[in-house]
Amino acid sequence: MNSSQELLDHLSRNSSPYQDPLTRIRWDALSSEDYWIPEEAISLFGTPEYSALSGEQKRRLSQYEFLYFISGALWLEGLFMERISRISMHSTGRLDRLNYRLHELREEAGHSLMFIEFMRRSGLELPERRFPKPKLATLVGRFAPFESSIFWIAVMIGEEVPDRMNRLIHQRRDQISPTVHDVVSTHMIDEARHMAHARDTLESYLDTLPTWQKAAYRPLMRRVFRQFVHAFYYPTADIYQLAGLPAGPNYRRLAHDNPRRAAFIDTCVDPALQVLRAQGLVLNWR
Ligand SMILES: [Fe+2]
Ligand SMILES: [Fe+2]
Numbered sequence: 001m002n003s004s005q006e007l008l009d010h011l012s013r014n015s016s017p018y019q020d021p022l023t024r025i026r027w028d029a030l031s032s033e034d035y036w037i038p039e040e041a042i043s044l045f046g047t048p049e050y051s052a053l054s055g056e057q058k059r060r061l062s063q064y065e066f067l068y069f070i071s072g073a074l075w076l077e078g079l080f081m082e083r084i085s086r087i088s089m090h091s092t093g094r095l096d097r098l099n100y101r102l103h104e105l106r107e108e109a110g111h112s113l114m115f116i117e118f119m120r121r122s123g124l125e126l127p128e129r130r131f132p133k134p135k136l137a138t139l140v141g142r143f144a145p146f147e148s149s150i151f152w153i154a155v156m157i158g159e160e161v162p163d164r165m166n167r168l169i170h171q172r173r174d175q176i177s178p179t180v181h182d183v184v185s186t187h188m189i190d191e192a193r194h195m196a197h198a199r200d201t202l203e204s205y206l207d208t209l210p211t212w213q214k215a216a217y218r219p220l221m222r223r224v225f226r227q228f229v230h231a232f233y234y235p236t237a238d239i240y241q242l243a244g245l246p247a248g249p250n251y252r253r254l255a256h257d258n259p260r261r262a263a264f265i266d267t268c269v270d271p272a273l274q275v276l277r278a279q280g281l282v283l284n285w286r
Helices: 003-014 055-088 095-122 135-143 149-171 178-206 211-233 237-242 251-256 259-278
Strands: none
Touching (some): 003 095, 003 178, 055 095, 055 135, 055 211, 055 237, 095 178, 135 149, 135 211, 149 211, 149 259, 237 251
16 A cells, blocks of 8 residues: 555544534634634734724624635635545545545535534625635636646645634634634644645645646646635625725725735745745745
8 A cells, every 4th residue: 555545544534433513613602792813814904994993893894704714615615525526426446535535525515514504693794796706716626637736736725725814713712702713623623634635646746747847837826826815815895895894995905905914815825835836836926
């Protein structure tokens, strides 16, 4: 048995016993009196406009930005589930692979159900268009061949980038809602396995990929990465509106121009960029 097969078996073993997130979360603890993400994770944090908000407005914004974040996660998990389901039909030859994929599929379905339940229990009005799907990332995610480095680069980015945000929220336990803390902890534990698998698969592809091909991928992957990061980390204008911020300022523009936000995003995307850089693929999000 080679190391990739051993990893698959190991990850599959660690996926059981399966616990349904819907029954694990302390739903009753969800309160609109709490921050749902820590202040430093709010897109406007650090701007004078943010400082001028009341405590209640800041909390409401943190709640809406969390809703926006899990809306993005729903889109992303939908893509993963679509691809895993499609490939599973053709995975019957290697039972260890099929076994792992079905664990991952079950876990992603559990996360999505958890996000929907969270949205329902939030009691907040959701934006009409919950999340602007980044077009190129959606295309690559849906149609790049499953057995290709392009696809696994996209998967690795899709798993790593939001996970950093989860980690940061998780570390600020004392500042946020216990329900949100449960949601992000549950997500992080499963995602650690998915990321180990994505990294391993990606490395096996990239190790054999000629340098000229990596260079050829770069412009496309750079655009995918940029679009993806922008979609996740810069909420749409209606989020600020629904959060009840004072009319007047263009909050989306303020977030884009906010150096604290840029620094925050750097921290979130750095691990993904490092993995790719180590493989000779240099990307950036700005
Ligand atoms: Fe997930
Ligand atoms: Fe995942």
